[in-house]
Amino acid sequence: MNANIIIECKDLGKQYKTPEGERVIIERMDLAVKENEFVVLFGPGQCGKTTMIRLLSGLEQPDRGAVRINGKRIQGPGPDRGVVYQTISLFPWLTVMGNVEYGPKVRGIAKKERREKAQHYIELVGLKGFENTYPVKLSGGMKQRVGIARAYCNEPVVMFMDEPFGALDAQTRYLMQEELAQIWEKEQRTVIFVTNNIEEALYLADRIIVMRNCPSSIKREYEIDLPRPRNYVDPEFLRLRKEITGIMDKTL
Numbered sequence: 247m248n249a250n251i252i253i254e255c256k257d258l259g260k261q262y263k264t265p266e267g268e269r270v271i272i273e274r275m276d277l278a279v280k281e282n283e284f285v286v287l288f289g290p291g292q293c294g295k296t297t298m299i300r301l302l303s304g305l306e307q308p309d310r311g312a313v314r315i316n317g318k319r320i321q322g323p324g325p326d327r328g329v330v331y332q333t334i335s336l337f338p339w340l341t342v343m344g345n346v347e348y349g350p351k352v353r354g355i356a357k358k359e360r361r362e363k364a365q366h367y368i369e370l371v372g373l374k375g376f377e378n379t380y381p382v383k384l385s386g387g388m389k390q391r392v393g394i395a396r397a398y399c400n401e402p403v404v405m406f407m408d409e410p411f412g413a414l415d416a417q418t419r420y421l422m423q424e425e426l427a428q429i430w431e432k433e434q435r436t437v438i439f440v441t442n443n444i445e446e447a448l449y450l451a452d453r454i455i456v457m458r459n460c461p462s463s464i465k466r467e468y469e470i471d472l473p474r475p476r477n478y479v480d481p482e483f484l485r486l487r488k489e490i491t492g493i494m495d496k497t498l
């Protein structure tokens with residue numbers, strides 16, 4: 247095994263029972279993600295992206311194949327995996343600080359240490375000054391920032407993001423893409439990010455995995471070596487955007 251590979255799956259398959267019988271969602275997926283690599287799973291609506299996140303993060307078990315993190319087969323969820331969802335479920339009764347420090351607190355990290363850690367990540371996501379604010383007072387973009395800080399604060403081995411900006415308005419979405427790219431450049435992590443937005447994929451990814459429609463498998467992979475920060479109207483960006491959009495399956 248390549249020592250640099252953090253998470254991998256081979257011949258991964260998943261099907262669900264439906265009233266019409268078994269339905270294969272993931273036909274076959276092979277993936278190996280290197281340390282600090284930013285991988286984007288890109289595919290049309292309903293192609294099985296969330297199912298992949300659930301399998302890779304251990305929330306669900308595959309019917310075939312296995313997921314390994316640092317060579318060890320995973321059999322359930324664990325603190326070494328952090329997930330950021332489209333709708334961030336923050337604890338409404340806790341402040342920004344309370345939400346971000348929650349993971350380390352549950353793991354028994356002493357108050358001083360976890361506060362320092364949480365403060366660092368709150369500042370990393372640009373929320374300095376909002377430590378004592380409650381979620382109800384935060385905008386959608388700010389909630390996603392808290393979600394990112396919370397995931398970082400748990401110091402997971404792999405961070406999963408399932409369309410984290412999918413519910414934001416277009417302008418906030420661009421802003422958050424830029425912010426996330428900056429955050430990741432400052433503190434690199436191994437990230438598996440899901441989107442059906444090609445601009446977002448190209449703006450963020452080291453590598454884009456294009457998924458087929460359900461039953462899903464990998465249609466094609468692209469190494470994206472455009473310099474960062476990326477430019478949405480750079481000719482090569484636009485060329486790749488056109489090419490990848492062209493090969494993408496349409497939602498059935």
Ligand SMILES: Nc1ncnc2c1ncn2[C@@H]1O[C@H](COP(=O)(O)OP(=O)(O)OP(=O)(O)O)[C@@H](O)[C@H]1O
Pocket residue numbers: 262263264271289290291292293294295296297298442460
């Ligand atoms: N527990 C389940 N039981 C039966 N079918 C399921 C289950 N979970 C997901 N599916 C089906 O699997 C398919 C893929 O779903 P999934 O949520 O993984 O896709 P997705 O690419 O994340 O979709 P979206 O773009 O809407 O986020 C869908 O047709 C869905 O109905």
Ligand SMILES: [Mg+2]
Pocket residue numbers: 295296297408
């Ligand atoms: Mg989904």
